[in-house]
Amino acid sequence: MTTSTSSDLSAQIGRDLPFLRRYARALTGSQRTGDSYAAATLEAILVDRSIFRASFQPRVALFRAFHMIWATAGAPTADTEDPKTRLESAALDHMAGLTNNTREALLLSTIESFTFDEIGQIMDIPAQEARDLVDVAITEMQASMAGKVMIIEDEAIIAMDLHSIVGEMGHDVTGIARTRKAAVELASKSRPDLILADIQLADNSSGIDAVKDILAQFDDVPVIFITAFPERLLTGDKPEPAFLISKPYSEEQVRSAISQAMFFASTETLKAPV
Numbered sequence: 001m002t003t004s005t006s007s008d009l010s011a012q013i014g015r016d017l018p019f020l021r022r023y024a025r026a027l028t029g030s031q032r033t034g035d036s037y038a039a040a041t042l043e044a045i046l047v048d049r050s051i052f053r054a055s056f057q058p059r060v061a062l063f064r065a066f067h068m069i070w071a072t073a074g075a076p077t078a079d080t081e082d083p084k085t086r087l088e089s090a091a092l093d094h095m096a097g098l099t100n101n102t103r104e105a106l107l108l109s110t111i112e113s114f115t116f117d118e119i120g121q122i123m124d125i126p127a128q129e130a131r132d133l134v135d136v137a138i139t140e141m142q143a144s145m146a147g148k149v150m151i152i153e154d155e156a157i158i159a160m161d162l163h164s165i166v167g168e169m170g171h172d173v174t175g176i177a178r179t180r181k182a183a184v185e186l187a188s189k190s191r192p193d194l195i196l197a198d199i200q201l202a203d204n205s206s207g208i209d210a211v212k213d214i215l216a217q218f219d220d221v222p223v224i225f226i227t228a229f230p231e232r233l234l235t236g237d238k239p240e241p242a243f244l245i246s247k248p249y250s251e252e253q254v255r256s257a258i259s260q261a262m263f264f265a266s267t268e269t270l271k272a273p274v
Contacts, residue, residue, distance in 0.1 A: 009049075012058040013042065019112060020062055022230065022244050026107050026260055027070075037073070041066040056121055063108070064122045070104075101125075102137035103260070109134045110256035111245070138255070146170045147193030147262055150186060152210055153226070154178040154202035162196055165254050171262075180205035180213065187214040192221055194261050196254075199227045222261040 020041070025034030044065060045052045051065045101123065108114045108122060109130075119130035149166045151173060153159040159176045166173050174190040177183035179201050187195075195214065197207040211223050228247040243257050 009052065013045070013052075013062055016059045016062050017042075018230070019059075020066055023063070023107055023112055024066065026111060026243055026257070027104060029260075029263075037066065037069060041069050044069055057118070060114070060118050060121050063112070063114070064124075067104070067122055067124075099133070099136050099140065102133045102140060105130050105133035106137035106256055107260070110250070110252045113253075138259070146172075148172045148174050148190065149194045149196060149258070150174045150183075150190075150192035151176045152178075152183045152195065152197040152201070152207050154198065154200075158198075162254065165251055166196070166258065169255060169258060171258070177210070178202040180207070180210040183207075183210040184213045187217065191218055194258065195221055195223045196258075197223055197225050199225065199229075224257045224261055 017038070021035055021038045023034075024038045025031050028034045028037070041062070051068055053061045053064060056064065104123060105119055108119045109116070114122065116127040116130045116134075119125075119134075120127040123130065125133075146169075149171045151159055151162050151166070153162060153176060159178075163173050163176065171194075174192050175186045177186045180203075183197075183201075195211060197211050199207045201207055201210070207225070211225075215221060215223075222243065224243040224245060226245045226247060226249060230244050230246045243261050245253050245257055
């Protein structure tokens with residue numbers, strides 16, 4: 001491979017790497033575990049360039065290479081050797097009841113916006129099978145559990161839309177906060193099982209800072225960030241979100257992320273839907 005070709009490949013992978021990390025984190029429910037598998041994918045490509053299939057679109061080729069590593073490792077989830085990772089351990093128990101490959105297909109479709117044809121290329125399955133897996137995943141994940149969701153969003157229309165989506169999924173909305181201060185106060189009054197948070201809030205305060213304040217009280221609450229600039233939260237620094245939705249978002253993306261986050265939370269406060 002020439003130096004020019006190698007440089008082109010590096011540039012292609014560099015552009016898509018933040019989104020591979022996002023996918024890997026959502027898939028495993030852990031920043032550490034997800035990043036480890038993303039890094040393993042890059043190392044594998046350096047050793048054997050053939051796993052980065054040149055006939056595919058670069059982003060598809062990168063995710064396909066990840067899935068080759070993922071499948072070889074037995075499709076694991078978050079590292080549970082540390083007894084403090086109770087939430088991740090609970091998620092592993094739930095994983096046993098899900099149909100194989102459904103979560104991968106769901107995330108690739110709704111969060112990463114791959115077509116069913118592209119998902120088929122990534123997972124080495126027919127496009128129709130990819131579509132069927134997504135349908136099964138949505139049914140299984142939404143039926144798994146329900147809980148209390150807090151929304152941090154200063155734009156009224158978006159807040160109302162998120163409220164509607166959350167309610168239709170069977171979750172309770174504890175309230176909507178437009179500022180950092182309001183968010184902290186709302187969380188103190190009713191501990192949420194999940195937080196949906198915008199980045200830029202009404203008084204120029206930060207949704208990230210609001211979340212940090214809340215997690216200082218409740219360190220095991222999953223968070224889904226919603227932003228027009230997801231790459232700003234996927235720099236490799238810590239802490240980074242495991243769940244991240246890009247604006248403009250689709251209803252399917254929100255539903256998928258909520259189901260994934262609730263699935264991995266699995267706290268005692270979550271209840272089985274009636």
